[in-house]
Amino acid sequence: MMNTKAATALTHTRTSAKLVGTAALLALLSSVPGGANTPAEPLAVPEPLAASDRHYQVSRLVTKLSERGHYARIRVDNDFSASLLDNYIEALDFNRSFFLQSDVDQFQSYRTTLDNALRSGDMEPVFDIFRRYRQRARANLEYAIDATAEEPDFTLDEDYVFDREQQLWPATEREMRELWRKRVKNDILGLTLADPEKPFSEISETLNKRYTRLLKRINELDSDDVFEGFMNSFAHTLDPHSSYMSPRQSEEYRIQMSLSYQGIGASLQLDDDLVTVLNIIPGGPAAMDGRLKATDHIIGVAQGEDDLVDVVGWSLDDVVQLIRGPADTVVKLRIRPGDTLPGESEYLLELTRNKIKLEEQAASSEILEVGHDGESYRVGIISVPSFYQDFDARSRGEADYVSTTRDVERLIGELEEENVDGLVIDLRGNGGGHLSEATALSGLFINNGPIVQLRHTTGKIEILEDPVPAQAYTGPLVVLVDRFSASASEIFAAAIQDYNRGVVIGQQTFGKGTVQNLYVLDQFAPRSKLDGLGQLTLTIGKYYRVTGGSTQNRGVIPDIRLPSLLDTAEIGENTKPRALPWDQIKATRYRPESRFGAxxxxxDRGQIERAASDPDFQYLLENIEVADTLRKQTTISLNLEARKREQEERRATRLQLENDRRQANGLEPLESLDDVDEDTRPDVLLDQAAEILADLAAQSGRAKPVLTEAR
Incomplete structure (x- = not known):
């Protein structure tokens, strides 16, 4: 489960496309921008790589535990070795900008032997591949430093392929040099467009520090860093949610979590050379501010009034260290929106560090008045940002401990006193939380019965029942979800859908339907004389709906689909190459209602008809089309005037769409996108949900007389 109770003010999420390691390992795995002609700081001499006794013991122990305990009952054999090799190479060079094709061909000699290396603890194949990576990275970065000594000619008509995941590795060193020449040129051009007043000397200095920092970190990586990275490639070959953490990283993480340091309330991941926002944590500073969005990039960080530090190419851990700090202090972030190209629409975001406030994370309610076929409906909206519970208070036996279910039950009572005609449960962005809260919340709407099935590695199936003795609400119900609705959210939405208790609308949900367990490796090697073996997170179970189908990979498919700017091709479990597949088990006995089938x-037809004449809905569709076009782009012009024209055309398109929307709503047009007030834009999907609820209430005969004024 995604446990938001345990989430700190800023967490970092590690993904299968990159290695997970200490210090700067994540940074060197990414494709990086360029530098200037002279290194900004002295470079360390790389430490020789050699396996230790701890590496031998950990590799054997992790392999054994994974074979015995992982849900998929994997075998670490030749086929697994082949997948692991691909994963390790991908993690080191997923954008195909460091290795030559001949390097990758040479690595194939290890294709069926990495399983033997894991069982024997022989890490030489791993170190051999990494040495070649470091050799290529050093050569390319040193070339880039030299290449930035001279300002490029931006009048030439040439393009740069910035997304190389589907490209071949360069065949020759000459081809590699041409690739890096264009990378450096693109980075200089991006910084020039972001700040046209900045002289080339300052841009060169920025890139000098960026490249030199990366080169320094690559040289400083030791055997433990490389080993941890490889073991995470092993874990991610099992599935995206399994991982390994070394003793050093485990201790650093424990200390970080125990300090009185806070962050901005965002989960981050490394995406190419950029730190990218994975999601916003409800109740944190970023959520309260409202401007930072998932897929946005953090490209600079400053403390209070200090100058911004360029963090492109930094390791995820180091960026997190910069962002975290004492509570009530200011951190400034340079943000590049996720739906823009380099040099476009960057802005400065100032946030005050703080803890995640439970009261801000709590469920909340409002009432929307909806006119429908000459009648007026009062629609109760309950927003549930996470499935939270004050576990400590509950353990102490406190009767009034805080929980999602208790808060929602109270809000239902308050809304019914206001004579609402139905409820919308808004689960957008809800990444999960306590399993017990998902089952209990479902019980507020379902009249007894099983909620979810949990199948363990052993094959044992556990059926989790509705713990609530009576329904708290029996009226019309709509559940609104999006691509970030995950885990506990999916359990709740699936139960409502399977029992025909309400209508699920929105996007296909995330599809996170697995359970993980943390293994402290020292406990499995009590006679070991080594000082700490680290921790293994392993997937050990899977959730299944009462119908027998899993929520894993597929998530919950809405009864009525609504569009969204969230990209389902980039976000979600089914976008992860080694995610566990959807499957099904035997349905358990349950008694669904029959109210909504017909x-x-x-x-659905009513929603389509309303949306066709809704200017705000049409504005959303047009923006999705613009965003999709941008997402499909893998090349970019290196001609300055062409890039300026492209930027101006995109801004003009966005301004025209905004003014078309405003005109249709009887509002004055704007002269610039800078004049847009995001707070005044309607929540189109929530409005659609309220309309569907009113339609559902009409079908249920719960219409109210037309109100002369809103209450």
């Missing part, structure tokens, strides 16, 4: 087609 109504769904009418509700």
């Amino acid at each position: 109504v769904l087609a009418e509700l």
Whole structure:
């Protein structure tokens, strides 16, 4: 489960496309921008790589535990070795900008032997591959430092392929040099467009520090760093949610979590050479501010009034260290929106560090008045940002401990006193939380029965029942979800859908339907004389709906689909190459209601008809089309005037779309996108959900007389 109770004010999420390691290992795995002609700081001489006794013991122990305990009951054999090799190479050079094709061909000699290396503890194949990586990275970065000594000619008509995941590795060193020449040129051009007043000397200095920092970190990586990275490639070959953490990283993480240091309330991951926002944590400073979005990039960090530090190419751990700090202190972030190209629409975001406030993370409610076929409906909206519970208070036996279910039950009572005609449960962005809260919340709407099935590695199936003795609400119900609705959210939405208790609308959900367990490796080697073996997180279970189908990979498919700017091709479990597949087990006995089956087609048709004449909905569709076009782009012009024209055309398109929307709503047009007030834009999807709920209430005969004024 995604446990948001345990989430700190800033957490970092590690993904299968990159290695997970200490210090700067994540940074060197990415494709990086360029530098200037002279290194900004002295470079360390690389330490020789050699396996230690601890590496031998950990590799054997992790292999054994994984074979015995992982849900998929994997075998570490020749086939697994082949997948692991691909994963390790991908993690080191997923954008195919460091290795030559001949390097990758040479590595194939290890294709069926890495399983033997893991069992024997022989890390020489791993170190051999990494030595070649370091050799290529050093040569390319040193070339880039020299290449930035002279300002490029931006009048030439040439393009740069910035997304190389589907490209071949360069065949020759000459081809590699041409690739890096264009990379450096693109980085200089991006910084020039971001700040046209900045002289080339300052841009060169920025890139000098960026490249030199990366080169220094690559040289400083030791055997433990490389070993941890490889063991994470091993874990991610099992599935995206399994991972290994070395003793050093485990201790650093424990100390970080125990200090009185806070962050901005965002989960981050390394995406190419950029630190990218994975999601916003409810109740944190970023959520309260409202401007930072998932897929946005953090390209600079400053403390208070200090100058911004360029963090492109930094390791994820080091960026997190910069962002975290004492509570109530200011951190400034340079943000590049996720739906823009380099040099476009960057802005400065100032946030005050703080803890995640439970009261801000709590469920909340509002009432929307909806006119429908000459009648007026009062729609109760309950937003549930996470499935939270004050576990410590509950353990102490406190009767009034805070929980999602208790808060929602109270809000239902308050809304019913206001004579609402139905409820919308808004789970957008809810990444999960306590399993017990998901089952208990479902019980507020379902009249007894099983909620979810949990299948363990052993094959044992555990059925989790509705713990609530009576329904708290029996009226019309809509559940609104999006691509970030995950884990506990999916359990709740699936139960409502399977019992025909309500209508699920929105996007296909994330598809995180697995359970993980943390193994402290020292406990499995009590006679070991070594000082700490680290920790292994292993997937040991899977959630299944009462119908027998898993929420894993597929998530929950809405009864009525609504569009979203969230990219389902980039976000979600089914975008991860080694995610566990969807499957199904035997359905458990449950008694669904029959109220909505025949109504769904009418509700869907009504939504389509309303959306066709809704200017805000059409504005959303047009913006999705613009965003999709940008997402498909893998090349970019290196001509300055062409890039300026492209930027101006995109801004003009966005301004035209905004003014078309405003005109249709009877508002004055704007002269610039800078004049847009995001707070005044309607929540289109929530409005659609309220309309569907009103339609559903009408089908249920719960119409109210037309109100002369809103209450």
